[in-house]
Structure formats: structure tokens, C-alpha cells
Amino acid sequence: MAGKIRALAAFAMTAVLAAGATACSSTRSDTESSETSSGSKLIGIVMPTKSLERWNNDGAHLEDLLKKAGYTTTLQYADNKVDQQITQLQNMINQNAQILVVASIDGTALGPVLDKAAQQKIKVIAYDRLINATPNVDYYATFDNYQVGKLQGEYIVKQLGLDAGKGPFNLEPFAGSSDDNNAKFFFAGAWDVLKPYLDSKKLVIPSGKKLASDADWKNVSIDGWSSQKSQAEMDNRLNSFYTGGKKVDAVLSPNDSLALGIEQSLESKGYRTGAGWPIITGQDADLANTKNILAGKQSMTVWKDTRALGDQVAKMIDQIVKDQPVETNDTKTYDNGVKVVPAYLLPPVVVTKDDVKSKLVDSGFYTASKLGL
Numbered sequence: 001m002a003g004k005i006r007a008l009a010a011f012a013m014t015a016v017l018a019a020g021a022t023a024c025s026s027t028r029s030d031t032e033s034s035e036t037s038s039g040s041k042l043i044g045i046v047m048p049t050k051s052l053e054r055w056n057n058d059g060a061h062l063e064d065l066l067k068k069a070g071y072t073t074t075l076q077y078a079d080n081k082v083d084q085q086i087t088q089l090q091n092m093i094n095q096n097a098q099i100l101v102v103a104s105i106d107g108t109a110l111g112p113v114l115d116k117a118a119q120q121k122i123k124v125i126a127y128d129r130l131i132n133a134t135p136n137v138d139y140y141a142t143f144d145n146y147q148v149g150k151l152q153g154e155y156i157v158k159q160l161g162l163d164a165g166k167g168p169f170n171l172e173p174f175a176g177s178s179d180d181n182n183a184k185f186f187f188a189g190a191w192d193v194l195k196p197y198l199d200s201k202k203l204v205i206p207s208g209k210k211l212a213s214d215a216d217w218k219n220v221s222i223d224g225w226s227s228q229k230s231q232a233e234m235d236n237r238l239n240s241f242y243t244g245g246k247k248v249d250a251v252l253s254p255n256d257s258l259a260l261g262i263e264q265s266l267e268s269k270g271y272r273t274g275a276g277w278p279i280i281t282g283q284d285a286d287l288a289n290t291k292n293i294l295a296g297k298q299s300m301t302v303w304k305d306t307r308a309l310g311d312q313v314a315k316m317i318d319q320i321v322k323d324q325p326v327e328t329n330d331t332k333t334y335d336n337g338v339k340v341v342p343a344y345l346l347p348p349v350v351v352t353k354d355d356v357k358s359k360l361v362d363s364g365f366y367t368a369s370k371l372g373l
């Protein structure tokens with residue numbers, strides 16, 4: 001049922017976009033330079049890396065939607081290399097792209113190249129991650145990043161029974177890549193929930209990571225959102241601080257790639273699923289992690305339906321092209337240091353073993369067979 005509704009919505013969106021692209025190419029002279037020889041609009045899309053599953057889905061869905069609507073697209077991945085992403089943007093500017101959709105690697109590094117985009121009146125949409133320290137970002141579309149962390153924190157509190165007075169429990173916190181603006185929002189959301197229990201000592205951090213407040217999140221960040229690095233960090237913590245039978249009860253992992261490394265570390269140190277396996281959070285509902293949830297190796301993930309984000313960005317593109325007001329629902333949270341970027345925030349959703357089927361399969365995000373169900 002939910003799948004059917006989505007399919008209809010996607011169909012309607014394609015029709016709306018197609019109408020927009022046609023109407024624009026015949027009415028707006030300032031956009032003509034952005035048209036390719038076939039007369040369609042060039043939309044440049046840059047994504048951070050192919051090595052993380054979600055960005056492949058993000059790119060493929062958005063590109064597909066835009067192509068069906070008659071746009072010409074160029075979609076580039078930058079292997080998490082900032083310079084490569086800047087070169088890709090420069091090439092898109094040289095090709096007279098009309099709009100750039102940017103999922104940045106380092107949100108502070110794009111100022112100079114976006115100055116050039118602005119000189120050519122190219123509009124910029126920050127995709128999923130905010131672009132900082134530049135006036136030349138027009139809109140931001142993302143999931144509610146603070147809420148992602150809040151859901152992870154609330155899950156830990158509930159599962160440990162902290163409100164029923166249980167504890168103390170051993171918690172190991174992690175944060176995302178220090179160059180990703182989202183990472184601090186994820187951590188702040190979780191920390192605001194967990195901090196009172198740390199203060200009351202119902203939660204303790206045996207590794208002794210210095211976290212006086214959420215502002216210290218870089219003390220537990222894992223650069224590049226790397227599974228290898230999170231595994232090595234968890235190995236260190238377990239080797240150094242979990243001797244003499246001490247066990248970790250919960251791990252705050254901001255996303256699925258970190259969770260994978262943490263899960264591997266735990267296994268290699270002799271933890272086995274079932275009683276004694278810690279609560280582990282995640283984000284993205286990546287395939288491997290969803291399978292781990294079903295296998296009891298990961299407790300939850302915060303699912304962000306990348307199709308919905310693509311739909312919203314495609315809608316923004318259409319509104320920009322048609323010179324219509326661009327729909328946003330948050331005009332105060334995302335200050336990039338130069339301006340508050342008007343944003344559209346989508347709601348993230350918790351997925352646990354009990355609702356993998358109802359949320360991820362029934363919505364068509366995964367087929368049952370892909371998950372081995």
C-alpha cells in the first residue's frame with residue numbers, strides 16, 4: 001500500500017517536473033545559457049563518495065527523477081577527496097549548469113568555487129550536508145539532523161531502562177567525521193538526551209573520553225566516516241579499558257558505516273550476539289546494517305529515505321527553474337557562518353528488528369529477498 005502511494009507520488013512528481021522544464025525553456029531568457037544543445041537544462045550533482053551505500057542511492061534516484069523530467073544531468077562522485085569535488089564543480093560551472101546540487105565532503109572548502117558559480121548566477125542547493133562560510137548557497141535540503149541524534153539517544157535510554165532507575169551502564173560514544181557539518185548536529189541531539197544520565201552516573205564512559213558538553217564531539221569523531229577507523233578505535237577502547245571482565249553495554253554510533261566497524265571489533269574481541277551484546281545505534285539503513293539488525297548485531301538504525309530527499313530536491317529545482325517560491329520549512333537552524341540558509345527538513349525514522357519489514361520492505365526501500373526475508 002505504502003509502496004503504491006510512493007509510486008503514484010513519484011509519477012506525479014515526474015509529471016510536474018516535466019511540465020516545469022518545458023515551460024521554463026520557452027519563457028526564461030536568463031536560463032538559456034544553461035541549456036544543452038538538446039534544449040534541456042543541465043543540473044550538476046556532486047556526491048561525496050561511492051564507497052558509502054547511501055550516496056549511490058541518493059545520486060541514482062535524483063538523477064533518474066530529473067532525467068525523466070527532461071533535464072540533462074551530470075552526476076559526479078569524488079572519492080571523499082575535497083580537491084576532486086572542487087574540480088568537478090568547476091567543470092559544471094564551465095558547462096553552464098543552471099543549478100548545482102552539492103553533497104559536500106568538507107562543508108567549509110567550497111567558498112571560492114561557489115563564488116564563481118554566483119558570478120554566473122548559478123543557484124546552489126546544499127544536499128544533505130550544509131555548505132559553510134559562503135553566501136553562495138541558496139537552499140538546503142536534508143533530514144532533521146538533530147532529531148537523528150535525539151532518536152539514537154532516546155533509544156539507548158529506553159533500552160537500558162534508565163528512566164526506571166536502572167544502571168550504571170557502560171557507554172562508548174562515537175561521532176561522525178569532523179569535517180561534516182551534520183556530525184555535530186547528530187552528536188548534539190544524542191548528547192542532549194544522554195547527558196543527564198551521565199551527570200547522574202547512570203551512564204559512565206570507561207574509556208574516559210573528555211566530553212564536558214556536546215561541543216567536545218571532535219574528541220570522539222571518526223574522520224571520513226570510516227568503518228576501518230571506527231573498528232580500530234573500538235579495538236583500542238576495548239583493549240585498554242575493558243579488562244578484567246568489564247563489558248560495554250551501549251555504543252552511540254552516529255551512522256551505519258561506523259556501526260559496522262564497531263560490530264566487527266566487538267566480535268573480534270569475543271562478544272557474541274544475544275545476552276551480553278551491547279546496544280548499538282546507527283543511521284542510514286544500509287543493506288549490511290539492516291541485515292545485521294535482523295541478525296541481532298545492531299539494535300537500530302535511523303532510516304532516512306533517500307528517495308524522499310531526492311523528491312524534495314527535485315521539487316526545489318523545479319521551483320527555482322519556474323521562478324516560484326521555493327518550499328522550505330526551517331529558516332532558523334542552519335546558520336553557515338555567513339547567513340541562515342533556508343532549509344527543508346525531512347523526518348528521520350527509527351527502524352528496529354521488529355519493523356524492518358513494515359518500514360523498509362513495505363515501502364519498497366528493500367525487497368524482502370534482498371534482506372533474505
Ligand code: BGC
Binds near residue numbers: 183255257304
Ligand atoms: C549523512 C549520513 C551519512 C554520513 C556518512 C552524513 O553527512 O547525513 O547519512 O551516514 O554522512 O556518509
